[in-house]
Amino acid sequence: MDEIKLGIIGVGNIGSSIANGLLWSGFKGRIILCDKHPEKVENFHSDFVEVVSEAALATGKSDVIILAVKPHAVKDAIAEIGSSIKGKLLISLAAGITLGELEGLAKGARICRVMPNVNCKVLEGAMAYAISGTITETDHQAIREIFGRLGTLIKVKENQIDIITAACASSPAYVFLIIQKLKEILEENGIDSDSAQKLAAQAVAGSGKMVLESELTPPELINVVKTKGGKTEAGLKILEKRNFAAVLEEAIKAADKRAKELKIGLQNLQK
Numbered sequence: 001m002d003e004i005k006l007g008i009i010g011v012g013n014i015g016s017s018i019a020n021g022l023l024w025s026g027f028k029g030r031i032i033l034c035d036k037h038p039e040k041v042e043n044f045h046s047d048f049v050e051v052v053s054e055a056a057l058a059t060g061k062s063d064v065i066i067l068a069v070k071p072h073a074v075k076d077a078i079a080e081i082g083s084s085i086k087g088k089l090l091i092s093l094a095a096g097i098t099l100g101e102l103e104g105l106a107k108g109a110r111i112c113r114v115m116p117n118v119n120c121k122v123l124e125g126a127m128a129y130a131i132s133g134t135i136t137e138t139d140h141q142a143i144r145e146i147f148g149r150l151g152t153l154i155k156v157k158e159n160q161i162d163i164i165t166a167a168c169a170s171s172p173a174y175v176f177l178i179i180q181k182l183k184e185i186l187e188e189n190g191i192d193s194d195s196a197q198k199l200a201a202q203a204v205a206g207s208g209k210m211v212l213e214s215e216l217t218p219p220e221l222i223n224v225v226k227t228k229g230g231k232t233e234a235g236l237k238i239l240e241k242r243n244f245a246a247v248l249e250e251a252i253k254a255a256d257k258r259a260k261e262l263k264i265g266l267q268n269l270q271k
């Protein structure tokens with residue numbers, strides 16, 4: 001496919017992760033960045049990156065636009081973009097704003113929703129996308145070319161995006177919490193902070209890689225680690241007694257519930 005001209009409107013946590021990930025991946029398309037805060041785009045020094053000050057300018061220079069602003073800012077951002085969106089592929093990352101709502105706001109655009117996570121910065125994102133009926137095969141190729149570089153990308157039905165948001169977009173935060181606790185325990189036992197962080201992060205990263213690359217399921221891998229009457233089994237018993245799995249499920253359901261509450265708030269905001 002031709003070189004993609006990709007506009008990213010909103011270069012905060014996720015917009016910058018995507019831009020950095022793409023540059024790191026060797027993406028050769030053109031990236032046009034726009035954020036209300038110039039300091040968020042000033043560190044992008046690359047021949048492939050251009051910075052513009054207005055959303056409409058970014059859209060005018062792009063074939064594909066990633067809208068990476070907070071959900072409450074989507075309506076205004078699309079209004080700023082104006083008619084320059086017509087005939088282009090608009091990819092919204094906003095939680096809770098449906099394809100139908102986006103089509104109503106961005107008239108004449110072909111719409112896709114992608115739910116990424118911050119790990120796309122290091123090309124290890126867990127991402128899903130849902131498309132509207134107007135998406136073409138070329139759009140599909142562009143979506144895969146952009147987000148496929150940033151990790152694992154799967155296509156889902158739109159009504160599955162909410163649970164992907166709760167389980168995959170929020171979960172890096174829960175995993176970072178686990179890593180921090182492992183790190184602290186190592187530090188308390190005299191391991192220096194740097195080594196403790198590396199060991200804790202690698203224990204988690206390696207476990208993910210084992211699931212991805214071995215033939216075994218997570219329960220089977222648990223059995224590989226634990227021996228009957230051994231130390232891992234003693235630890236697992238505590239996690240079972242304290243209902244660790246149920247706590248995790250509760251956290252994910254709380255995130256999902258909150259996303260739904262925010263969606264209602266958003267619909268009221270847009271009336």
Ligand SMILES: NC(=O)c1ccc[n+]([C@@H]2O[C@H](COP(=O)([O-])OP(=O)(O)OC[C@H]3O[C@@H](n4cnc5c(N)ncnc54)[C@H](OP(=O)(O)O)[C@@H]3O)[C@@H](O)[C@H]2O)c1
Pocket residue numbers: 009010011012013014015034035036037040055067068069070071073076077080093094095115116117118169
């Ligand atoms: N963070 C995540 O891990 C994650 C994961 C999956 C999906 N998402 C989705 O990604 C979106 C962005 O999240 P985020 O955490 O990256 O937010 P963020 O850090 O607040 O970044 C958004 C940036 O866009 C700027 N902005 C807002 N309106 C703009 C406009 N019209 N033109 C140019 N820049 C504009 C914001 O400025 P102001 O602060 O002044 O508004 C801010 O700098 C959200 O819709 C969220 O649901 C986030």
